[in-house]
Amino acid sequence: MDIICTTSQKPTDSMIQSAITHSKYFKGEYIPRKRLGSLSERECVLVVTKSSLNVYIKGQKLAFHPSMAMLRVKRIKNGELDIFNKILGDITSWAVLDCTLGLASDSLVLSKLVSCKGQVTSLEKSKLIYKIVKDGLGKLDSSYPELSGLSKNITLKNVDFNNYIEGLNYGDFDLIYFDPMFDKPIENSPAISPLRDLAHYSPLSIKSLEKAKKLAKKAVIVKNNKNFPFEEIGLKKFTLPSSSVSYGIYLNKEE
Ligand SMILES: C[S@@+](CC[C@H](N)C(=O)[O-])C[C@H]1O[C@@H](n2cnc3c(N)ncnc32)[C@H](O)[C@@H]1O
The missing domain is CATH 3.40.50.150 (Vaccinia Virus protein VP39)
Incomplete structure (x- = not known):
């Protein structure tokens, strides 16, 4: 599965760096959020936010929540x-x-x-x-x-x-x-x-x-x-x- 890595809107430099690092780890592609459009239209997107890592897979969001x-x-x-x-x-x-x-x-x-x-x-x-x-x-x-x-x-x-x-x-x-x-x-x-x-x-x-x-x-x-x-x-x-x-x-x- 191809994984796109991005950030939430208005990212800090460290969030962008983290998304780039994750794209290398997953052998995926880093796409800046403003170029990405709707997350639900993509098969699998890893999103670096200020507080967590979230995955959007086939329109469904997976986030850690205990x-x-x-x-x-x-x-x-x-x-x-x-x-x-x-x-x-x-x-x-x-x-x-x-x-x-x-x-x-x-x-x-x-x-x-x-x-x-x-x-x-x-x-x-x-x-x-x-x-x-x-x-x-x-x-x-x-x-x-x-x-x-x-x-x-x-x-x-x-x-x-x-x-x-x-x-x-x-x-x-x-x-x-x-x-x-x-x-x-x-x-x-x-x-x-x-x-x-x-x-x-x-x-x-x-x-x-x-x-x-x-x-x-x-x-x-x-x-x-x-x-x-x-x-x-x-x-x-x-x-x-x-x-x-x-x-x-x-x-x-x-x-
Ligand atoms: C039903 S979930 C476990 C739920 C977990 N007990 C909890 O409390 O959240 C099963 C998990 O095992 C992982 N898994 C399945 N086969 C595995 C394997 N051979 N080695 C390691 N993890 C595996 C799956 O990817 C999935 O995340």
Whole structure:
């Protein structure tokens, strides 16, 4: 896909420089905003604004916004159990590998749950999603004080989880988590909808899942829709009554 890089209207010199740098990184083209016309008529445009990086893809805007994470972190602060605690109990100080960063809601919640004693490593294959989220997480403390400090112990990597897992040793991570794009999207999932045109869709392979089961010190979790045959791939299904998604769980009995 050809990527055009530009700025918002009335850019500063540093915004123009940033758009040029991004155009080189994405092997795309820098076009000054005043020459570009309507963003919705272009297939894919990266826009450098004063406060963020935004992508317009086929007329839809994708920007970093941790809305779901804010809600979940607020509930945790109010003493409610997050889904990861319902499945695993207390995970303070765990080392977590989030194989599918997306818009980082799960990574931020996991960062809150493991606390500063733990660590989250998050992988994203899409270059554009990675860039937008890396930029957003870098500005998290000033833009979203409710989530202040949570990006500090998240390490981001722009890699394919299948390759990354190959280089791991047993015990590098306590939890390995996968939330790949669903074959059948859940229509009422607005947070994920603009992500769909940019995301990678390769399903989680049995090879990578089996490798993860051997590597994770404590658990592997896979998220998918309710009809996904978790049992057929050796995972125990966990569904909250009110939820449209399910989780497949593998607990490492050696621990
Ligand atoms: C459903 S989204 C994850 C949402 C995320 N859990 C959140 O809370 O925002 C799936 C993400 O995984 C990425 N992805 C898919 N296959 C991947 C792979 N093999 N390696 C790394 N990332 C991958 C997609 O590009 C997409 O951004």
